[in-house]
Amino acid sequence: MDDLNASKDRVGAEVDALRDDLVSLSARIHEHPEVGLQEHQAARWLGAFLQEAGFTVEQPVAGLETAFRARHRGTHDRPHVALLAEYDALAGLGHACGHNLICTASVGAAAALRRAVPRLPGTLTVLGTPAEETTGGKVIMVDQGVFSGIDAAMMFHPSRNNWWTRGALAAQSLTAAFHGRAAHAAAMPEAGINALNALLLTYRAIDALRQHVTSDVRIHGIITRGGDAPNIVPAFAQGDFLVRAGTRQALADVMAKVRRCAEGAAVATGARVELTEGLVYAERNNNRVLAGLFAENMRRLGVEGERPPAQGGVGSSDIGNVSMVVPTIHPYLKIADDVSGHTPEFREAARSPRGYAAMLLAAKGLAMTALDVMSRPGTVDEMWSEFRSTPAPSP
Ligand SMILES: [Zn+2]
Ligand SMILES: [Zn+2]
16 A cells, blocks of 8 residues: 555656646647547647657557557556547637546556556556547447456546536437528519428527427527528528437437427428438446545545536536446536626636646646556456446436
């Protein structure tokens, strides 16, 4: 145990030694925001950092051009810990979810741990997981078996709270494209089929549906195409929606109803609807054993977790799918007070001194927790026995 504590002290010192490199890498990614599956620069920069730190880097992974895997085998194949790195930005808003901090915390943790413990008693992998905000890179990586043989997966997410365990909603995207018929909007309106009306009716129908769903359900959307000119009956209209619920089973039920909203609007207007569905993001299964180790390390670093509210205040992430196959944690660390993610204010917090301080703290906490998993006898069995005793994942 004394050895472990001494190693943890060295891990902390190594993260501090990497401070300037990590902050400048994080700032560079913040300045060059790339949306899902286009994170070519970020993936290259992070891969180069890890290569320099002695990791063997592979890219692409699972058929994803901007996914990477960086591995360092210590003295044993197992335990095998994966630190996950997200680096996609939001369309139009840049790094307003702070993923520039997530990726540098994970690569910083990995580099510091390798330097602090040269004979690492296990294998350490950093997985670059693209497109968290859009396609769900982790869903594809889970399906392609990238997580097989891994004993624990972890990452941190910037937030307005210090929450070590927090649930998340299952989610799926739905694009509704309506095909109508153009006509002169004044001279021959009777010849037109108004695709925009079909989309607006879909909105209204979804609003009516809100009365009849459980309180965890969230349905939100935007109009991406609404016609070309007011004097032409819109022949094409399109909306992007996100549907969320507490479990994948509940999500499937709500999705069926949302689909009917669009189909009914098509019938009412005579337009033809084309529905495209995204990959399903699973709800989150937090591993309490792993979270307990992280909490202990954060306490050691002087930070106590806060108790999350019983309901509300949760989003969705493709780490849910990881948490269905491997013991997983996704703790949150505060980078600003009372600022919602996905806003310009949060984007600024993600490149503030407080944001970078949280990133470095997360790097220390994650590296120390990875070391616990590899060094403390029985930890892997405890994590997996908890994992196996949690309710069977819904389909
Ligand atoms: Zn986000
Ligand atoms: Zn995020």
